Amino acid sequence: MLFSSVGFLFRFLPIFIIIYLTFPKYRNIVLLIGSLIFYGVGEPYFVLLLLLSVAMNYGFSRYMFWEPRSPQSNRKRKAARRRKRALVLAVTLDLFILFVFKYWDFAAGSVNALAGNRFLPLLSLALPLGISFYTFQMLSYLIDCYQGTIEKRADLVSFATYVCMFPQLIAGPIVRYGEVADRMESRRVRIRDLENGLKLFALGLGLKVLLANQIGTLWNLIMTAGAGRLHPLVAWLGAFAYSFQIYFDFWGYSVMAMGLGKMLGFSIPRNFDHPYTSRSLSEFWRRWHMTLGSWFKEYVYIPLGGSRKGNGRTVCNLFVVWALTGLWHGAAWNFVLWGIVFFLLLSLEKRTYGKSLERSLVTGHIYTVLLIPVTWVIFAIPDMGQLAAYLGNMAGYHRGEILVGVPQFVRYLKEYGLLLIACVTFATPLPTKLYWKWKDRWFTVLILLGIFWWSVREIVLGSNNPFLYFRF
Amino acid sequence: MNGNKMRTFVEIIYNCPFILLVIFTSIVFVLFFDGEGNRKEEPGIAALQLITEEVKAGTGEENASKKNEIVLKREHDTKEQDKEQPGKDGDQGEETIQNAGARKEKDGKIENSQERETDTRKKESAEKQADTETRATKFVEYTPIPTDSRYYSDAGKVALTTTYDYTLENESYFNDAAFLGDSRTLGISDYAGLEGADFFCDNGMTIYKLFEDDGVTYQKTGEKVDLKEILQEKRYGKIYIMLGMNELGYGDTPMYLKQYLKVIKQIKEWQPGVIIYVMANLHVSQEKNNMETEFNNININDKNVASARLANGRDVFYLDCNPLFTDEEGYLQAELTFDGVHLYAQHYDKWRDFLFAHGVACEEIQQTEESGQTKSPSDAGESGDSVNSDDSLDS
Numbered sequence: 001m002l003f004s005s006v007g008f009l010f011r012f013l014p015i016f017i018i019i020y021l022t023f024p025k026y027r028n029i030v031l032l033i034g035s036l037i038f039y040g041v042g043e044p045y046f047v048l049l050l051l052l053s054v055a056m057n058y059g060f061s062r063y064m065f066w067e068p069r070s071p072q073s074n075r076k077r078k079a080a081r082r083r084k085r086a087l088v089l090a091v092t093l094d095l096f097i098l099f100v101f102k103y104w105d106f107a108a109g110s111v112n113a114l115a116g117n118r119f120l121p122l123l124s125l126a127l128p129l130g131i132s133f134y135t136f137q138m139l140s141y142l143i144d145c146y147q148g149t150i151e152k153r154a155d156l157v158s159f160a161t162y163v164c165m166f167p168q169l170i171a172g173p174i175v176r177y178g179e180v181a182d183r184m185e186s187r188r189v190r191i192r193d194l195e196n197g198l199k200l201f202a203l204g205l206g207l208k209v210l211l212a213n214q215i216g217t218l219w220n221l222i223m224t225a226g227a228g229r230l231h232p233l234v235a236w237l238g239a240f241a242y243s244f245q246i247y248f249d250f251w252g253y254s255v256m257a258m259g260l261g262k263m264l265g266f267s268i269p270r271n272f273d274h275p276y277t278s279r280s281l282s283e284f285w286r287r288w289h290m291t292l293g294s295w296f297k298e299y300v301y302i303p304l305g306g307s308r309k310g311n312g313r314t315v316c317n318l319f320v321v322w323a324l325t326g327l328w329h330g331a332a333w334n335f336v337l338w339g340i341v342f343f344l345l346l347s348l349e350k351r352t353y354g355k356s357l358e359r360s361l362v363t364g365h366i367y368t369v370l371l372i373p374v375t376w377v378i379f380a381i382p383d384m385g386q387l388a389a390y391l392g393n394m395a396g397y398h399r400g401e402i403l404v405g406v407p408q409f410v411r412y413l414k415e416y417g418l419l420l421i422a423c424v425t426f427a428t429p430l431p432t433k434l435y436w437k438w439k440d441r442w443f444t445v446l447i448l449l450g451i452f453w454w455s456v457r458e459i460v461l462g463s464n465n466p467f468l469y470f471r472f
Numbered sequence: 473m474n475g476n477k478m479r480t481f482v483e484i485i486y487n488c489p490f491i492l493l494v495i496f497t498s499i500v501f502v503l504f505f506d507g508e509g510n511r512k513e514e515p516g517i518a519a520l521q522l523i524t525e526e527v528k529a530g531t532g533e534e535n536a537s538k539k540n541e542i543v544l545k546r547e548h549d550t551k552e553q554d555k556e557q558p559g560k561d562g563d564q565g566e567e568t569i570q571n572a573g574a575r576k577e578k579d580g581k582i583e584n585s586q587e588r589e590t591d592t593r594k595k596e597s598a599e600k601q602a603d604t605e606t607r608a609t610k611f612v613e614y615t616p617i618p619t620d621s622r623y624y625s626d627a628g629k630v631a632l633t634t635t636y637d638y639t640l641e642n643e644s645y646f647n648d649a650a651f652l653g654d655s656r657t658l659g660i661s662d663y664a665g666l667e668g669a670d671f672f673c674d675n676g677m678t679i680y681k682l683f684e685d686d687g688v689t690y691q692k693t694g695e696k697v698d699l700k701e702i703l704q705e706k707r708y709g710k711i712y713i714m715l716g717m718n719e720l721g722y723g724d725t726p727m728y729l730k731q732y733l734k735v736i737k738q739i740k741e742w743q744p745g746v747i748i749y750v751m752a753n754l755h756v757s758q759e760k761n762n763m764e765t766e767f768n769n770i771n772i773n774d775k776n777v778a779s780a781r782l783a784n785g786r787d788v789f790y791l792d793c794n795p796l797f798t799d800e801e802g803y804l805q806a807e808l809t810f811d812g813v814h815l816y817a818q819h820y821d822k823w824r825d826f827l828f829a830h831g832v833a834c835e836e837i838q839q840t841e842e843s844g845q846t847k848s849p850s851d852a853g854e855s856g857d858s859v860n861s862d863d864s865l866d867s
Binding site: 411 | 487491663818
């Protein structure tokens with residue numbers, strides 16, 4: 001079920017909230033069942049996979065701290081060994097499931113291509129919605145348990161609720177158990193929380209439906225004409241359009257998740273902090289999809305030694321993190337390439353000009369604003385030939401005469417100019433600042449109401465496309 | 473106690489104006505729209521209005537909707553007959569059918585014996601006519617699959633480009649040409665390099681909206697113009713029409729055909745002697761083809777077959793560009809398209825060459841035009857009276 005669908009907005013959400021508020025004692029179980037319905041409507045079979053994964057991981061987390069009767073002498077050593085065994089098994093199984101569903105065809109296809117024949121069969125499995133998100137969330141719980149950073153571990157219902165709760169089940173943010181542990185035990189929903197949560201939700205809905213979807217049509221328009229014979233201006237315009245689309249799409253989703261979380265009595269961490277106003281790519285990644293960035297930092301980069309084991313090792317660790325980040329986003333070579341490009345640029349920044357960029361007033365901004373769209377183009381086009389053609393167009397190279405040139409560029413600007421201005425404005429911190437300043441004023445309420453209904457109108461009229469990040 | 477409760481109640485209301493406004497407006501929304509709230513809403517209402525208008529008009533001299541029903545019924549019967557006689561020549565047999573796309577049985581409102589009588593009579597006369605006439609547009613039949621949609625049914629055949637001795641032309645042929653269409657025609661305008669032609673097209677344009685007062689974008693200026701005025705003022709030698717994609721989920725195929733016929737009649741009235749090209753709607757790719765919605769090639773083909781019936785090989789021609797771009801199963805080839813609907817810019821030259829190859833010499837038209845006019849007010853409707861009667865109703 002999509003947040004931006006009539007079914008969710010006018011059926012699931014109101015009914016769920018009423019039931020949720022009516023039974024304050026059974027909030028976890030109500031939330032769990034509600035979330036499973038939410039997930040099951042779209043994925044009637046994969047909901048079983050989700051339940052299986054949850055049960056399996058919960059089992060391992062219990063096994064980790066299972067204490068059989070044994071002589072005092074080697075109890076400690078045995079417990080440590082058991083903990084390790086549980087963690088390794090759980091991580092292996094989780095990654096195996098993820099691999100089979102998400103990466104098998106990609107890996108097998110690549111091997112087949114290398115070998116020149118078809119000795120690995122393709123499975124053509126559908127990708128279970130949100131599998132990358134919930135797998136990572138469960139892994140974070142297990143690793144936190146192993147490291148002992150969780151004070152009070154979850155019981156089965158709490159754990160299942162934590163993994164499955166619908167605001168963040170299918171597209172994050174990746175919440176760590178420690179961040180919601182207290183609220184899992186008991187949570188109060190005040191009327192102010194409902195109010196503010198719904199406001200945030202409306203805001204996120206607007207970002208998604210009114211900005212991301214609309215600007216996405218410009219990118220589609222340009223891609224429909226096809227890479228290869230685009231004027232550089234058009235190619236860049238398309239790259240900016242896609243950059244805005246993916247940002248408002250994902251940010252909008254995250255804001256909606258935060259709003260829903262608030263309505264349910266949680267505080268879901270924020271996932272974006274105006275990434276496009278960064279002055280370097282390192283800063284960009286501290287502000288973009290923050291929960292994923294910190295996941296990789298906490299659970300991959302630091303355990304590998306981070307930057308404390310010498311320069312060679314640091315570069316190596318960075319490479320692993322970015323190759324994995326690329327792969328996490330999708331099973332295709334362009335995602336790997338995308339990750340590697342970030343690895344190269346970030347290593348370069350770290351070693352040379354990063355610090356001075358972040359201190360600069362203008363250069364840093366120009367640097368990010370020009371580079372980010374290029375990276376998103378790599379992200380957006382899976383076909384290597386097309387990708388090369390598009391990047392070529394951006395650089396001013398084209399095969400044959402230009403087919404989409406200045407006249408079309410002018411037309412696009414006329415058609416999308418206002419929207420582009422709106423996108424630029426919302427990429428700056430100004431609108432959020434104003435929102436937090438005036439969120440209780442009557443005119444904000446009216447504006448949000450307008451945004452909400454305008455979004456609903458767009459959804460109903462059908463110019464709606466699903467969230468980009470659902471694919472990952 | 474009571475006062476306290478009252479105060480908390482007021483406090484609650486004061487604390488959540490947004491929620492209350494959303495709930496209030498939602499109730500209004502629910503009252504004025506149906507629970508689905510999907511986009512079928514508006515077309516649904518429009519279609520309903522159209523039907524009621526028809527019924528109102530019909531109470532006078534002839535009952536239009538009833539007539540329509542009869543025609544549909546007749547087609548249904550003919551189809552069944554065809555099934556019984558597999559040896560029958562498909563091309564010939566199909567000529568009798570005036571109205572495309574049988575409506576689903578449950579949609580039919582009235583089916584009484586009286587209708588069946590007129591029905592059989594009509595069928596006989598239509599078949600007689602078909603025997604005496606051969607039309608220029610050929611159809612290839614196949615076994616239709618059952619569909620469950622209020623928008624379309626499987627036509628059970630594919631229309632081929634109207635048979636005619638076309639001439640090979642060059643760009644100058646298009647200096648007095650106009651193109652009317654949707655986003656695909658916009659693609660021709662942008663990328664086919666037909667500088668001389670006038671393009672009137674918009675994303676989402678439909679056969680129903682073509683002559684509306686909102687206007688259509690004239691691509692040379694980028695301004696909205698009233699097509700009614702343009703077509704009355706400027707004379708064109710040929711007019712290319714390609715519309716049908718945005719009609720896939722609006723009304724149904726008979727309604728589409730009826731409107732198409734109306735448009736063509738209107739154009740002929742304003743532009744005597746003009747050559748009209750009815751262009752097939754390009755199929756969509758396999759990825760985009762969705763049998764669960766109305767967005768699929770069966771529906772597109774249903775619309776195409778319907779519009780192909782309007783071609784007469786004299787001044788109305790049906791051009792099917794699909795063979796250029798589709799695979800054996802009729803899907804738009806995946807490597808030619810990004811979104812499964814529109815061609816990449818670089819492939820429009822193929823389409824242009826196809827248009828070049830389908831020129832109609834002008835003198836011939838003047839001649840046939842004269843003979844055509846004496847014959848019937850509408851060439852398209854001449855082999856059956858059903859569409860004609862609808863016309864008389866419209867005019």
